Amino acid sequence: MLRAYLCGEGKHDMGRWALSRRDDTAVGDGVLGTLARRVKPTGWEVANGCQWKRLTSLRVGKGEPPLAAKLRQLEQLATDSDCQAVLFGFDVDNRPERAKALADALTARAPDGLRMAGAAVDPCIEGWVLELRGERPARGWTKAGAQRRVAELGLDFTAAMEAVVADWNGQREGLSAGLTSWLVDAEWALSE
Amino acid sequence: MPIIEQVTIRNFGPITNATVGLSRLHALIGPNDSGKSMTLRAISHFFDSWMHRPTPQRLNVTQPSLRLQFDTGQSAEWSCDGQLADRFEPGPSTDPKFIEAFDAGGSVLRFDPDSLRAETPLIEDQAPLWFSDIHGRGLGALIDAIQARSQRDRDALTAHVRSVFPLVDEFRLFTKEQRRSVGVRLTDGTEVPAEHMSEGLLYFLGFAVLRFLRPIHFVAIEEPENGLHPARIAEIVRVLRALSQTTQVLLTTHSPLVINELQPHEVTLVTRTAEHGTTFTRMDRTPSFANRTTAFSLGELWLAYADGVSEEALLNPARR
Numbered sequence: 001m002l003r004a005y006l007c008g009e010g011k012h013d014m015g016r017w018a019l020s021r022r023d024d025t026a027v028g029d030g031v032l033g034t035l036a037r038r039v040k041p042t043g044w045e046v047a048n049g050c051q052w053k054r055l056t057s058l059r060v061g062k063g064e065p066p067l068a069a070k071l072r073q074l075e076q077l078a079t080d081s082d083c084q085a086v087l088f089g090f091d092v093d094n095r096p097e098r099a100k101a102l103a104d105a106l107t108a109r110a111p112d113g114l115r116m117a118g119a120a121v122d123p124c125i126e127g128w129v130l131e132l133r134g135e136r137p138a139r140g141w142t143k144a145g146a147q148r149r150v151a152e153l154g155l156d157f158t159a160a161m162e163a164v165v166a167d168w169n170g171q172r173e174g175l176s177a178g179l180t181s182w183l184v185d186a187e188w189a190l191s192e
Numbered sequence: 193m194p195i196i197e198q199v200t201i202r203n204f205g206p207i208t209n210a211t212v213g214l215s216r217l218h219a220l221i222g223p224n225d226s227g228k229s230m231t232l233r234a235i236s237h238f239f240d241s242w243m244h245r246p247t248p249q250r251l252n253v254t255q256p257s258l259r260l261q262f263d264t265g266q267s268a269e270w271s272c273d274g275q276l277a278d279r280f281e282p283g284p285s286t287d288p289k290f291i292e293a294f295d296a297g298g299s300v301l302r303f304d305p306d307s308l309r310a311e312t313p314l315i316e317d318q319a320p321l322w323f324s325d326i327h328g329r330g331l332g333a334l335i336d337a338i339q340a341r342s343q344r345d346r347d348a349l350t351a352h353v354r355s356v357f358p359l360v361d362e363f364r365l366f367t368k369e370q371r372r373s374v375g376v377r378l379t380d381g382t383e384v385p386a387e388h389m390s391e392g393l394l395y396f397l398g399f400a401v402l403r404f405l406r407p408i409h410f411v412a413i414e415e416p417e418n419g420l421h422p423a424r425i426a427e428i429v430r431v432l433r434a435l436s437q438t439t440q441v442l443l444t445t446h447s448p449l450v451i452n453e454l455q456p457h458e459v460t461l462v463t464r465t466a467e468h469g470t471t472f473t474r475m476d477r478t479p480s481f482a483n484r485t486t487a488f489s490l491g492e493l494w495l496a497y498a499d500g501v502s503e504e505a506l507l508n509p510a511r512r
Contacts, residue, residue: 069487073488
C-alpha cells in the first residue's frame with residue numbers, strides 16, 4: 001500500500017489532516033484527498049498530513065526562497081511518516097506571483113526527491129470545487145467570489161465539497177490548467 | 193571558570209530523577225509546566241544556599257538532592273533531609289576547596305518592565321554591581337555606577353545601545369531623593385524618563401548591562417525574548433553568548449527565534465509525563481535529527497514537530 005502525505009491550507013483542502021489529534025471531528029481526506037481518490041481509486045492511503053501554516057521559514061533573507069525551503073520541509077515530514085508521495089495544494093489567492101514562486105520552487109527540487117503532486121490552487125479550493133461542478137467564469141473566480149458562490153450553493157462545509165468531488169463526472173475538458181495538471185501529477189505520484 | 197556540564201536533580205517539583213547536560217550558553221525548551229523553570233530554580237537554589245542567601249521562593253519539596261558535574265571532572269552533591277530549608281548540605285564526596293570556586297555565586301533573572309523602571313537607591317562606591325532582585329530592579333542605579341566607575345564602560349554601553357536603538361543619543365538618569373531611575377535622551381533632544389521608555393528598550397538595557405556587572409558563575413534567564421521585536425532577538429542572544437565567556441548562561445525560552453541562534457548541542461527539550469516526571473533530551477540527540485536539520489533550522493524543527501503537550505513527533509523516531 002503506497003503511503004501519501006497530504007498538505008493544504010485548511011480543513012476543506014485536507015479534511016481530518018488539518019485538525020489536531022484532539023479534535024478529530026472530520027473523517028474525510030478533504031477535497032485534495034477525495035480528488036486523488038478519483039484518479040487513483042486504490043492501492044494507496046493518506047498516512048499523514050499537515051497544513052502549510054505549520055511549515056515556517058525563519059530564515060528569510062538568509063538563503064533559499066521561503067517556498068523552496070517549505071517544500072524541503074514538507075518532503076522531510078513526509079519521509080518521517082514513511083510516505084512515498086506528497087499531494088498538496090497551494091492557494092494562489094488571485095496573486096499570480098504566488099503561482100510563479102511555486103513553479104520555481106518545484107523546478108528547484110532535487111530530482112531524486114519524493115513523488116510530489118502539487119499545484120497552485122487558483123484562487124482557492126472553493127474555485128476547484130466550482131470547476132468540478134462545471135462553473136467557471138471566463139476570467140476565473142476571485143477568492144471572495146468563489147467563497148460567496150459556494151456559500152450560496154450551501155456547499156461551504158468540507159463534507160459537501162468532498163461530495164461534489166465524489167460526484168464529479170470525471171470529464172477534464174474545461175478545467176483550469178492548474179487543476180488538470182494536478183490530476184495528472186496525482187495519478188503519476190500514486191502509481192505503483 | 194569551571195562549567196557545569198551535567199546536573200542530576202531529584203525530588204524537585206515535577207523532577208523526580210533526571211539529568212540534564214549543559215553548555216556555556218544553553219536553552220531549555222518545551223511545553224508549559226514541563227519543569228524548565230523548576231530546573232533553573234533547583235540550580236539557582238544551590239547558589240543561593242551556598243551564598244547563604246535566603247531562597248526567594250520557598251519550594252514545597254521533600255528530600256531534594258542535586259548533583260553537579262563540572263567540565264574539570266569534579267562533581268559536587270547537595271541534599272536536604274526533609275523539607276527544603278534555606279541551605280543545602282554538601283555531600284561527602286564534595287571537595288570543600290572546590291566549592292570555594294562558587295563564591296562568585298549565581299542568579300536567576302526574570303526581567304519585568306515595572307522593576308526595570310523602578311527608582312532604586314544609589315550604589316555605594318566599590319559595592320559589587322548586580323540587580324537588586326531577579327526582576328531587574330536597580331537598572332538605573334547600575335547604569336549610574338557603570339558610568340561613574342569607567343569612562344570606557346560608559347562609552348561601550350552607550351555605543352551598544354545606540355547601535356541597536358539609533359534614536360537614542362545617551363543615557364539620562366533621573367534622581368529623586370537619592371534614588372536613581374533610568375532614562376534616555378533622544379537624538380532630537382527629547383528626554384524620555386523610565387515611565388515612558390518602551391518595554392523593548394528596557395529589556396534590552398537589562399541584558400546590555402550584564403557584561404559590566406560583577407562577574408558571577410552562573411545566571412539563569414527566563415524567557416529573554418519577552419517584549420523584544422523579533423529582529424532584536426538575535427542581538428540579545430549575541431549579548432548572552434558574549435556573556436557566556438565569563439558566566440555560564442542557562443535560558444528557558446518559548447521562542448523558536450531564540451533557539452535559531454543557538455547550536456544543536458546548546459538546546460535541550462524538556463518534557464513531562466505522569467509516569468516519569470520531567471525528562472531532558474538534547475536536541476541533537478532527538479531521532480532523525482541529522483536528516484531533519486537538512487530541511488529545518490532548529491527553530492523551524494521545533495515549530496514543525498512540537499505539539500506543546502508531549503512533543504511526541506519530535507521525540508519519536510521517524511516511521512522509516
